[in-house]
Amino acid sequence: MDDRRVWLGLALFIIAYFAAYVNRVCMGYIGDYLAIEIGFEDPDVLRSLASSAYLYAYAIAQFPLGVLIDSIGLILSTVIFLVIAAIGNAIVALSRNLTLILVGRALIGLGCALPFLASQKFIARYLPIRTSAIATSLVGFAGCFGGIYAQYLMVLMVEFFGVRISLLHIVVYLLVPAVFIPLVVRDKYGSRGTNNKLDVFRHLPLILKNKHMIGTLLSCAIAYSCILLLQTIILRDFMMESLKLSIADASGIATFFSLGFLLGQFTIGFISDRVVKARKLFAIEAHIALIISALYLLTKPSSMLEAIIVVTAMGIASAGQMVTVPMSREVWPQDIAATALAYVNMGTFVVAALLQNIVPYVFKGSDTRWDYTSVSTAIIILNVLGLLAVYFFAKETYRPDKKPGIRSTKHHTQYNIITLSRS
Numbered sequence: 397m398d399d400r401r402v403w404l405g406l407a408l409f410i411i412a413y414f415a416a417y418v419n420r421v422c423m424g425y426i427g428d429y430l431a432i433e434i435g436f437e438d439p440d441v442l443r444s445l446a447s448s449a450y451l452y453a454y455a456i457a458q459f460p461l462g463v464l465i466d467s468i469g470l471i472l473s474t475v476i477f478l479v480i481a482a483i484g485n486a487i488v489a490l491s492r493n494l495t496l497i498l499v500g501r502a503l504i505g506l507g508c509a510l511p512f513l514a515s516q517k518f519i520a521r522y523l524p525i526r527t528s529a530i531a532t533s534l535v536g537f538a539g540c541f542g543g544i545y546a547q548y549l550m551v552l553m554v555e556f557f558g559v560r561i562s563l564l565h566i567v568v569y570l571l572v573p574a575v576f577i578p579l580v581v582r583d584k585y586g587s588r589g590t591n592n593k594l595d596v597f598r599h600l601p602l603i604l605k606n607k608h609m610i611g612t613l614l615s616c617a618i619a620y621s622c623i624l625l626l627q628t629i630i631l632r633d634f635m636m637e638s639l640k641l642s643i644a645d646a647s648g649i650a651t652f653f654s655l656g657f658l659l660g661q662f663t664i665g666f667i668s669d670r671v672v673k674a675r676k677l678f679a680i681e682a683h684i685a686l687i688i689s690a691l692y693l694l695t696k697p698s699s700m701l702e703a704i705i706v707v708t709a710m711g712i713a714s715a716g717q718m719v720t721v722p723m724s725r726e727v728w729p730q731d732i733a734a735t736a737l738a739y740v741n742m743g744t745f746v747v748a749a750l751l752q753n754i755v756p757y758v759f760k761g762s763d764t765r766w767d768y769t770s771v772s773t774a775i776i777i778l779n780v781l782g783l784l785a786v787y788f789f790a791k792e793t794y795r796p797d798k799k800p801g802i803r804s805t806k807h808h809t810q811y812n813i814i815t816l817s818r819s
Contacts, residue, residue, distance in 0.1 A: 405580045405581045406515065406519070409518055411569060411573050412515075412569075412570065413515060414545075415508070419504050419508055420454075423450070424443055428443070429559040430442065436494055442494065448753040450505035451752060452746070453502040454505040458745065459742045461509050462513055465735075478511075479571075479574055481570050483507075484506070485504055485570065488504065489560045490560065513741065516721065533665025536715075608727060612740055615679050615790060616721075617740075617782075618781060619782055625755070632647055635697070657715050660714070664678050676719075676792045679786045682715070684779075689710040
């Protein structure tokens with residue numbers, strides 16, 4: 397496939413991931429409005445349930461979807477799951493009760509499990525490893541922009557156009573790549589899956605029990621779950637209560653976390669690929685950054701400017717988490733890259749969903765919306781564990797000699813299996 401089609405194809409997957417991230421984050425910010433719209437009395441419960449319904453479905457779909465992409469192929473999987481997500485969005489936008497909203501959110505989570513995995517399969521197949529983290533950061537960049545879009549722009553849209561129209565317009569972002577990806581991405585080897593579909597299943601035991609994958613999974617799950625908790629729930633409410641702000645103003649400040657995360661992903665991706673030429677260092681740095689960020693919840697911001705500066709720095713520093721994505725797939729043959737990443741993603745989003753689920757019950761405050769001391773303590777403990785996991789279990793995976801677009805030979809596959817089984 398020529399370079400123009402490669403980059404256009406990547407752009408379409410990026411649009412799909414943007415939509416997925418908008419869906420992931422939006423309930424933390426417009427859930428209050430949706431609760432009022434349907435007459436649900438506790439907006440915090442609705443926000444938590446709607447967010448976790450997405451995350452559980454997203455998590456459950458990861459591993460089967462990774463195998464599906466590696467077997468039946470990239471294009472067919474993409475069309476099916478993006479259409480499912482679009483249907484889910486329509487259901488949520490038009491629902492009048494909580495049950496239908498949760499069904500719609502689960503369908504959205506199921507469908508939105510596709511874009512990131514598919515983009516990583518696409519990157520593994522068509523782009524050289526020296527641009528792997530940069531390309532991954534571009535996808536993450538779109539996700540962060542989706543977070544900003546959901547945190548602030550959608551709140552403004554709700555106030556101008558209403559919550560239902562604001563939710564319904566996301567369908568467009570899902571259907572555009574669903575229509576155009578089959579036209580742009582050539583159905584060559586690697587798009588339809590492996591020539592031997594049993595290769596995927598033959599590698600599963602090695603993926604599941606590999607020490608490097610366990611360390612990468614724990615690191616990614618802990619770091620990203622804490623990032624999502626801060627991004628979707630805690631930071632906005634912390635700013636509302638600390639600085640006595642409206643939902644829109646507090647959402648605006650919380651948006652700077654996503655902005656920092658966005659800038660940090662691309663910067664760290666470039667440094668990882670071209671300067672330091674390493675992955676593991678940045679995974680460790682992300683846990684340290686989140687530990688420091690948690691301490692901020694124990695303070696009281698003196699001004700909006702201070703809050704914006706600190707929250708932006710928190711986002712930039714925690715962006716090192718993105719290197720766990722290439723770490724999870726770079727050690728495996730390209731034919732099973734999506735399956736390997738799906739294993740890490742599935743665990744990550746199960747943990748994220750559980751954390752979102754327990755927030756209204758475990759971290760509820762007496763004088764404030766949340767008990768920020770408990771939240772801070774939990775984030776610190778989790779990230780100490782994540783730091784230890786990545787330090788002792790995960791391996792450095794940067795190997796610039798690995799080429800894209802080459803079918804894994806028997807020798808190459810055996811080399812990876814032997815190397816990993818001894819790690």
